[in-house]
Amino acid sequence: MPLTSTRISPDWPCQVKSPGSFDWERSAAKWLRELIPARYASYPALIRHPVLLARHAQIQVQQEIRVARTALQTARAELPVLGLPESVIEHTIKMYAAEVMQLQHIARSVRAVSEALAGRCAGR
Secondary structure: OOOOOOOOOOOOOOOOOOOOOOOHHHHHHHHHHOOOOHHHOOOHHHHHOHHHHHHHHHHHHHHHHHHHHHHHHHHHHHOHHHOOOHHHHHHHHHHHHHHHHHHHHHHHHHHHHHHHHHHHHHOO
């Protein structure tokens, strides 16, 4: 049997098996469930339909990006009022900036997994 190679996006999460490999959808669903609030993990529709789970994860991550950006944009004006020292404010700003970058990477990864799942569903 010839080996086939699947070209994977550089944003593909290492926790998810390659599309087309054995049990890859299960690894994708497990990873996606880790990205959403725990209370959603037991909803039957999200359990049965990984493509729906991926859609919800995309929305969730986009909201988290908005929150982190807002926190970053308002930190310099709002944190001094709380009586925080400048060193804590600077550290917090760096933390939010790093979080925005990490969330953007996660968003790209979710998009890659979503596209692979949608392609699988379309191929049925």
